[in-house]
Amino acid sequence: MSIDVLQAKIRKLKNPSAVGLDPQLAYIPRFIQEEAFSAYGKTLQGAAKAYEVFCKGILDALKEIVPAVKIQSAYFEALGHDGILTMENVNRYAKELGYYVIMDHMRGDVGIVAEVCAQSYLGSVCVDGQEYTPYHCDGITVNGYLGSDGISPFLPYCKEGKNVFLLVKTSNKSSREVQDLISGDRVIHTVMADLAMRWSGDLFGRSGYSEIAIVVGATNPAILKNLREKYDRLFFLVPGYGTQGGSAKDVQYAFDRFGHGALVSASRSILCAWQKDGGDGEDYLICAQEAAEKMRSDILKFITIL
Amino acid sequence: MSIDVLQAKIRKLKNPSAVGLDPQLAYIPRFIQEEAFSAYGKTLQGAAKAYEVFCKGILDALKEIVPAVKIQSAYFEALGHDGILTMENVNRYAKELGYYVIMDHMRGDVGIVAEVCAQSYLGSVCVDGQEYTPYHCDGITVNGYLGSDGISPFLPYCKEGKNVFLLVKTSNKSSREVQDLISGDRVIHTVMADLAMRWSGDLFGRSGYSEIAIVVGATNPAILKNLREKYDRLFFLVPGYGTQGGSAKDVQYAFDRFGHGALVSASRSILCAWQKDGGDGEDYLICAQEAAEKMRSDILKFITIL
Numbered sequence: 026m027s028i029d030v031l032q033a034k035i036r037k038l039k040n041p042s043a044v045g046l047d048p049q050l051a052y053i054p055r056f057i058q059e060e061a062f063s064a065y066g067k068t069l070q071g072a073a074k075a076y077e078v079f080c081k082g083i084l085d086a087l088k089e090i091v092p093a094v095k096i097q098s099a100y101f102e103a104l105g106h107d108g109i110l111t112m113e114n115v116n117r118y119a120k121e122l123g124y125y126v127i128m129d130h131m132r133g134d135v136g137i138v139a140e141v142c143a144q145s146y147l148g149s150v151c152v153d154g155q156e157y158t159p160y161h162c163d164g165i166t167v168n169g170y171l172g173s174d175g176i177s178p179f180l181p182y183c184k185e186g187k188n189v190f191l192l193v194k195t196s197n198k199s200s201r202e203v204q205d206l207i208s209g210d211r212v213i214h215t216v217m218a219d220l221a222m223r224w225s226g227d228l229f230g231r232s233g234y235s236e237i238a239i240v241v242g243a244t245n246p247a248i249l250k251n252l253r254e255k256y257d258r259l260f261f262l263v264p265g266y267g268t269q270g271g272s273a274k275d276v277q278y279a280f281d282r283f284g285h286g287a288l289v290s291a292s293r294s295i296l297c298a299w300q301k302d303g304g305d306g307e308d309y310l311i312c313a314q315e316a317a318e319k320m321r322s323d324i325l326k327f328i329t330i331l
Numbered sequence: 332m333s334i335d336v337l338q339a340k341i342r343k344l345k346n347p348s349a350v351g352l353d354p355q356l357a358y359i360p361r362f363i364q365e366e367a368f369s370a371y372g373k374t375l376q377g378a379a380k381a382y383e384v385f386c387k388g389i390l391d392a393l394k395e396i397v398p399a400v401k402i403q404s405a406y407f408e409a410l411g412h413d414g415i416l417t418m419e420n421v422n423r424y425a426k427e428l429g430y431y432v433i434m435d436h437m438r439g440d441v442g443i444v445a446e447v448c449a450q451s452y453l454g455s456v457c458v459d460g461q462e463y464t465p466y467h468c469d470g471i472t473v474n475g476y477l478g479s480d481g482i483s484p485f486l487p488y489c490k491e492g493k494n495v496f497l498l499v500k501t502s503n504k505s506s507r508e509v510q511d512l513i514s515g516d517r518v519i520h521t522v523m524a525d526l527a528m529r530w531s532g533d534l535f536g537r538s539g540y541s542e543i544a545i546v547v548g549a550t551n552p553a554i555l556k557n558l559r560e561k562y563d564r565l566f567f568l569v570p571g572y573g574t575q576g577g578s579a580k581d582v583q584y585a586f587d588r589f590g591h592g593a594l595v596s597a598s599r600s601i602l603c604a605w606q607k608d609g610g611d612g613e614d615y616l617i618c619a620q621e622a623a624e625k626m627r628s629d630i631l632k633f634i635t636i637l
Contacts, residue, residue: 132405137353174505
């Protein structure tokens with residue numbers, strides 16, 4: 026995969042959105058939980074099995090609608106090794122179904138730690154000559170607070186068609202406390218975007234976009250607009266759509282004039298769509314499809330994907 | 332545990348240092364690898380078993396010398412669910428032996444994601460009424476680039492005696508690219524330290540130190556000194572000692588006049604001490620003990636712990 030492949034998948038499905046897999050038991054219909062608990066007990070393993078059934082169901086249901094999936098590793102980690110086994114299985118399944126897979130890992134580290142992260146998520150892990158790929162991801166979110174030393178270990182993988190999504194401006198209110206501070210003639214979040222440009226070097230796809238993308242929250246339309254104008258060669262991952270407050274009207278500014286250059290992700294508004302009608306969730310897949318289709322059509326009211 | 336308990340452990344062993352568990356196969360003596368591979372194959376599971384034997388050996392060897400352990404989750408994650416199972420076992424074993432356990436997680440996220448992180452690492456995870464603690468940690472490193480929304484979910488756990496270690500100034504060279512930028516009359520890394528003070532509220536231990544500690548690299552003695560003077564109520568976790576370049580002379584500035592207020596961590600200089608004499612590592616535990624004792628005595632040349 027690469028930023029070009031992601032853009033091509035978006036164009037094919039005419040849908041610039043990603044489903045965020047942020048499972049919690051509270052999001053999962055009771056019948057799925059009961060089945061997992063009856064087989065594995067009310068244990069971390071039981072919860073992990075419920076996550077797996079739920080997530081694979083969502084992936085099956087959306088495969089003709091949504092081109093990409095963003096997997097939030099913290100939710101799986103919370104269930105210990107059982108959760109990580111589920112995350113591996115969900116990642117692999119998403120790849121098999123043809124999704125572009127982003128690991129939402131939100132770490133920032135340097136040196137060997139960053140190398141190990143890059144290997145395990147974007148490359149392969151060597152055990153005495155044998156190569157393994159525990160995770161199968163096309164891209165990973167990275168926090169750049171530590172500077173170039175935290176990004177350079179990922180660059181060789183970007184050369185081979187993987188992507189980094191660097192946190193620039195997040196969708197939460199208090200993001201301004203650090204990200205909007207002014208330093209010289211720049212705000213800190215543009216310092217990050219400038220670093221993304223610098224690190225890009227010659228890593229640009231045929232679409233014109235860098236293999237190093239940036240994360241810009243859906244809740245700041247003015248900032249989205251400014252950043253889109255200023256950084257016309259950086260692809261945007263735009264979280265915060267739906268339950269977190271970002272609307273189709275807001276995210277239109279993330280796209281270029283061809284309707285390219287951005288991927289909008291939503292989690293709860295799709296995963297929990299079944300809860301809206303007060304039912305027991307037997308229809309959770311249909312509800313997720315409807316929510317994903319509504320998200321697509323809402324966004325396409327404001328942009329046209331050429 | 333709490334910052335007071337950590338300080339008491341440091342005083343008891345007269346050692347303000349932590350061993351960093353950053354396992355890699357290259358750090359592990361061949362005889363341990365061979366035994367794990369012969370039982371589990373040259374697989375991720377085999378590597379994870381080698382990590383477990385190696386790390387538990389180090390924990391056994393240092394339990395009377397070193398008060399704290401810093402576990403780098405990325406190294407375990409790299410081996411998939413087998414690695415995470417090993418991390419759980421190593422965490423639990425470290426707690427059983429009485430270590431103060433820091434999870435070096437280096438994430439920054441907000442809202443429910445941060446809540447889930449806080450629960451799983453510092454609290455417990457609820458599965459339909461049953462509580463589980465997959466990890467057993469006393470503190471966790473957190474990246475504050477996302478602002479207060481990323482820290483507030485951890486505060487209830489800090490009230491209950493857990494600790495957050497907020498990244499302020501890291502030990503890598505390129506940390507200056509973001510962390511040393513000037514905004515108004517502050518540099519960005521002091522903005523972070525100011526946030527740590529603000530978030531501390533009334534979360535101060537009897538030692539006078541906040542339950543929210545900060546991470547300041549060993550490689551910047553001038554910055555260590557400035558921060559120690561300015562933030563006399565923030566406890567410092569000081570990585571970057573040894574192989575990464577920080578010396579005992581450098582880290583002396585992290586301590587207050589009672590020799591309190593800081594924990595210095597070293598990984599490779601202890602884990603890989605056996606490689607110095609060119610042997611096969613049969614003596615890796617003795618070498619680790621000697622390296623940890625030398626680190627302690629080197630630091631104690633410059634400070635006195637009252």
